[in-house]
Amino acid sequence: xxxxxxxxxxxxxxxxxxxxxxxxxxxxxxxxxxxxxxxxxxxxxxxxxxxxxxxxxxxxxxxxxxxxxxxxxxxxxxxxxxxxxxxxxxxxxxxxxxxxxxxxxxxxxxxxxxxxxxxxxxxxxxxxxxxxxxxxxxxxxxxxxxxxxxxxxxxxxxxxxxxxxxxxxxxxxxxxxxxxxxxxxxxxxxxxxxxxxxxxxxxxxxxxxxxxxxxxxxxxxxxxxxxxxxxxxxxxxxxxxxxxxxxxxxxxxxxxxxxxxxxxxxxxxxxxxxxxxxxxxxxxxxxxxxxxxxxxxxxx
Numbered sequence: 001x002x003x004x005x006x007x008x009x010x011x012x013x014x015x016x017x018x019x020x021x022x023x024x025x026x027x028x029x030x031x032x033x034x035x036x037x038x039x040x041x042x043x044x045x046x047x048x049x050x051x052x053x054x055x056x057x058x059x060x061x062x063x064x065x066x067x068x069x070x071x072x073x074x075x076x077x078x079x080x081x082x083x084x085x086x087x088x089x090x091x092x093x094x095x096x097x098x099x100x101x102x103x104x105x106x107x108x109x110x111x112x113x114x115x116x117x118x119x120x121x122x123x124x125x126x127x128x129x130x131x132x133x134x135x136x137x138x139x140x141x142x143x144x145x146x147x148x149x150x151x152x153x154x155x156x157x158x159x160x161x162x163x164x165x166x167x168x169x170x171x172x173x174x175x176x177x178x179x180x181x182x183x184x185x186x187x188x189x190x191x192x193x194x195x196x197x198x199x200x201x202x203x204x205x206x207x208x209x210x211x212x213x214x215x216x217x218x219x220x221x222x223x224x225x226x227x228x229x230x231x232x233x234x235x236x237x238x239x240x241x242x243x244x245x246x247x248x249x250x251x252x253x254x255x256x257x258x259x260x261x262x263x264x265x266x267x268x269x270x271x272x273x274x275x276x277x278x279x280x281x282x283x284x285x286x287x288x289x290x291x292x293x294x295x296x297x298x299x300x
Contacts, residue, residue: 013080018039025039078287081118085283088123098128099148100146101129102141112285114284143271148270148278149285164282168264169298171240176230177246187211189202190229190234191215193218201237205259225238229247
């Protein structure tokens, strides 16, 4: 008779995640209503179950993860999202309602397909309205109470508005695979409208590098900026992975183009989000973004 593997207690994994986030047993315990001693005991039990040291316990310093601990952290988060989704589905299978989700169009393609699929599995009666707009307009709608949840680019968030960083990675110049608009002078650009952070950073870099350019195309969406790139008429800047066929990211320093800064994708909730379905959808999006970051080698 085969020996079945030992199951991991979700409560142990949840406590482990809190310890990793807080780097402190006492603060982690406060999040689950347990004492420092109880949390410490849970961590020792988890280490004994796995047969590996997960935490570095220093004196006077925060707790750090070992390589085994870091490996477990990423997978424990994914497992708990699935665990909580299954639990929610059976506890409240008839939840209905509507979640108004805002996102720029390129983020929608990047992060939402998997998240929406998992959310639909556990909340089949909930309607999700997806609104694709530039980050500035999405922030305005959040302020006006017209969205429950939104993804936006860093730099467009309102001051003191709580935000979760989903992913952080490098921006890249994007060119055509068939044509070489990046070799032209002045450099033809396809960019977003004036209030876009990425546009400002791209132009700042070119100005500082003394690279002649001209703004050839302007669009309110990432898709609109990619069309001239596909035609070989301009280059743009954007997220360097999951690009449309016919485009590619330029390597850092290729053709003496200036390095672009890192970018962050933020997730913000509205002032009066629909609960609890908004929280559940946010959890799925956060988990999907974390997997995307891990695959790309970015921070998430």
